[in-house]
Amino acid sequence: MSPAPRFLVVLDVDSTLIQDEVIELLADAAGSRALVSTITEQAMLGEIDFADSLRARVATLEGLPETVFADVSQIVRLTLGAQELITGLHEHNCRVGLVSGGFHELLDPLAADIGIDHWRANRLEVRHERLTGRVVGPIIDAAAKASALREWALANGLPLARTIAVGDGANDLHMMQEAGLAVAFNAKPRVRAAADLAIDVPDLSQVLPLLGLRG
Secondary structure, eight states: OOOOOSOEEEEETBTTTBSSOHHHHHHHHHTOHHHHHHHHHHHHTTSSOHHHHHHHHHHTTTTOBTTHHHHHHTTOOBOTTHHHHHHHHHHTTOEEEEEEEEEHHHHHHHHHHHTOSEEEEEEEEEETTEEEEEEESSOOOHHHHHHHHHHHHHHTTOOGGGEEEEEOSGGGHHHHHHSSEEEEESOOHHHHHHSSEEEOSSOGGGHHHHTTSOO
16 A cells, blocks of 8 residues: 555645736637736735636627637646646645636646646636636636635545645635645735745745745
8 A cells, every 4th residue: 555645735726836827818809807816906905806807807708619628728828837836746645636716727737747746726618619708617726726725635545634735825825724734826915914924935836845845
C-alpha cells in the first residue's frame, strides 16, 4: 500500500493559478467586458452573492459560439511559478486540487496538461453549438469549494490539518476556513485578513517554502 500524501494543496484558479479571469476573456468575445469586470470585482470583494454574480455574468455570454472555448484557451496565462509549485508538490508526495468559479470547458484541458490530481468548476449550457447564457448543474460557490476540499482530503486519507487552501477572493474564504493552512495569494483585503499567511508577490512557487518543501 502506498503511503498517504504528505499534503493536499487546493488552489483557486482565476487570478491565482492563472493570471486571468476566464469569464472576462469570454466577455471580451461577447462585448460585455466592462459590465462583467465590475460584477466580478464586487463578487471577489464579497459585496454581492457569488452565485447571483455568476448567473448575471454568464447571461451576457448568450449567443457565443462554443468555439470560443478553444479561442480563450489559447490566451489563458499561467501565473508565474504555477508549474514549479505543482511539480514540487508532486515530488514531495503531495496532491494538488483546483476549485474554480470558472468553467470546466476551459479548466479540463488545462488541469490535465499541467498534472492536477483533482478539479471542479461550473459548466456552461450549450445548445445548437451556442452558449445559452446559463450554467448547468450546481454552482461552485464558496460552500462548494469548501466541500471539494473536504471530499478530496477524505479520498486521500488526509486529516484537514494537512490541507492547504490558496486563494484571493471572498468565495475562497470557506475553504480557507476548513483548511489546516490558509494562504492569501495577492488577495483582496478581507481575504488577506482572514488568512494564516499571505503571499504578496505574483509567484506561486512561494507556497513551497511555506510548507517546508524548499529552501
